[in-house]
Amino acid sequence: MVLLKRGKEIYVHMSVKVNITDEKLAKLKAIMEINKKKPGPLMPTLHEAQKIFGCIPIEIQKVIAKELNESIAKINGVVTFYGNFSVEPKGENVINVCLGTACYVRGSQGVLDAFQDELRIHSGQTTEDGKFTLQSTRCIGACGLAPIFTVNDTVYGNASVSKAKEVLSTLR
């Protein structure tokens, strides 16, 4: 469920909340004022928006579109194309399973399937309790440890279905 309460300045996705406060909006607008004076202001603005709000929902995309005089379609296209950005808030733990060649040939698809089964979500989704976001990624340059998955900033090498289950049980 996605709900924007007028006047409450809180954007809600499932049980994960994104505070769109006046203070945060002022911060974003100040950054856009600086970025507007430089060539290519969109990408640095989106990076800052992601940092400030934890995601870039359509409400924030509209603010950016107006300030930078860009179409919402273009901004939404960039936000949804790049893995660094997200339209919806991410969970407390972001799991990324590498599907790069070295990891894939060593069974990373099975690891991703195990996470999907355990969490009852598909790759790209967040659990309803807001605890886990599951994603797949391309090579992160740790092929010697293939197959790998990451949870936030921690890399787990020589991954397996049992290791995925073990890590999940410690995080639950």
Ligand code: FES
């Ligand atoms: S292919 Fe997975 S880390 Fe390189």
